[in-house]
Amino acid sequence: LKIVVEKPPIPVSYGPAFEGERVRKEDSFIEFGGQKTPAFEWVRMMEASEVEDEKVEIIGTDWQNRYEQGGRMPLGIIVKVAGKKMQKDFEPVIERQIHTFINEAEGLWHIGQRDINWIRISKKAKQAGIRLEHLGLIIMSMTKARFRSIVDRVEVLLYVDEKDVLTLREEARQEYRRRDLRLARLTDEEVDEFYSCLLCQSFAPKHVCVITPERPGLCGAFTWLDAKASYEIEPTGGNQPVEKGKLIDPVYGRYSGVDEYVKKHSGGEIQTINLYSIMENPMTSCGCFECIVAVTPEANGVLIVNRGYSGMTPIGMKFSTIAGMIGGGVQTPGFMGVGVNYITSRKFLKGDGGIRRVVWMPKELKERIKDSFQKRAEEEGVPELFQKIADETVCEDIECLINYLSKVGHPALQMEPIIK
Ligand code: SF4
Ligand code: ZN
Incomplete structure (x- = not known):
């Protein structure tokens, strides 16, 4: 047994x-980013010859003094x-792991990612001796430790001059855009295999997440990319390839290989x-879903409620109540x-009529997905859909919801019955 020490020298x-x-x-002693100073974090794959292994370099003018003064600094990682x-x-x-790597250090704090990242170093951590280069050391050593099966060399550059x-x-930003485009173009049809996640079987023994390019865990x-990477990194881990097999139903998204896999790994409990x-x-569903989709028969559609929304929903139940009903790895139609x-995936409820079915979401969730939802609605030919979706400021009960949907002419009301 090889024991790897997973602690950076800090x-x-x-x-x-x-x-x-x-x-x-x-x-906090000093902070970086958080929309207050320019910042970003960017992992780049390079040729081995372009990476000086285990090197951490700070690039900027008079950075030692600027750091010692505390306050704020720009930071490009x-x-x-x-x-x-x-x-x-x-x-x-x-x-994305930079977030965890930095947060695991006592007195260091990280939120966000890409060019909206935000890092703080506490006064206590500074007193304990945390220097600027420790940020780089943490990222360098933890990337090497946790990704040792795919990464041989790591070099971290910290830029602290605003101009740079x-x-x-x-x-x-150009690279982030290229990545997003690539992920957006990946479809379920195009890839050869999906991936499973069995991590939640520790508490929901029959639950299998099937992760596809168009349906994340x-x-x-x-x-899908995370699951694929995690499989490459740890081939006997919780993410395994799932052969797609034959496409039995393209609208409902039924594949023979998925059925076989799920049947086997749910102990025969789930057939298809x-x-x-x-x-x-x-x-x-296991129990850690970010959101719950629930059929709202009277509205001929679905509502979506996010974890963290503690108010009532128009089906007369709160998130916590519904969550208690549907977890544990069983199928609960509706x-x-x-x-x-x-x-906002093109495959969202494709078999049941897709995005037009959405009639209600908490305001907070609406705000969070607004841009991508709007794009999808336009693609579906219902550009005004987003405005027609109710939230808790419009109603929290079913009668009021129906009235509102009729008033705004929500497309779900014109669709074929969701319950056949
Ligand atoms: Fe894995 Fe998340 Fe699904 Fe659990 S909920 S099985 S961690 S993808
Ligand atoms: Zn889970």
Whole structure:
């Protein structure tokens, strides 16, 4: 057994216990980003010859003094990685872990990602001896430790002059756009295999998440690319390839290979699932879904409620009540746990009529997905759909909802019955 020490050489404690710790404004010594100074983080795959392994370099003028003064600084983080098994598609997967790597250090705090990242170092951590280069050291050593099966060389560059950060941020933004376009173009039809996630079987033993390019895991933590990367990194881990087999039903999203896999890994409990339906053999839910989709028969559509919304929904139940009914890895037609990003997928409830079925969402969720929802609605030929979706400021009960939907002419009312 090879024991790998997963702790960077820093003068503060390190581990998952510190992940949830916040560094409040009044406790912070210095901060980077958070829309207050320009910042970004960007993982780039390079040739081995272009990466000086285990090097951390700070690039800027008079940075030692500026850091010692505290307050705020611009920060551009570039992580150069190389490895025989490294793939371009893994860049965002590693990049997203920067969040965890930094948060696991006591007195360090990180939120956001890409060019909306925000990092704080607490006064206590500064007193304990945290220097600017420790940020780079943490990222360098943890990338090497956690991604050792795909990454052989890591170099971290920290840019702290505003001019540099602004220029490089433009380059990074172009790369973020290229990535998003690539993910948006990946379809379920186009790939050879899907991936499973069995991590939640520890508490929902029959639950299998089937993760496809157009349907992320329901906790929001795994996209298809994440699952693929995680399989490459740890072939015997919780994410396994699922052969698609024969496409039995393209509208409902039923594949022979998926059925076989789910049957086997649910201990024979689940015979078949439709990836794109909430009504007919939907995917099971474990318990950590970001959102719940619930059929609202009177409105001939569905409502979606996000975790964190504690108010009432028009079906007379709160998130917590519905969550208690549908978890545990069983199929519950009419209810389904989903990841936020599935809502704006082209495969969202495709078998039941798609995005036009959405009649109600909490305001907070609406705001969060507004742009991508609007894009999808336009694609579907219902550009005014978003405005017609009610939220808690319009109504929290079913009668009021129906009245509102009739008044605005919500398209769900004209569709064929959702319950056949
Ligand atoms: Fe994996 Fe998330 Fe699904 Fe759990 S909910 S099985 S962690 S993808
Ligand atoms: Zn789960």
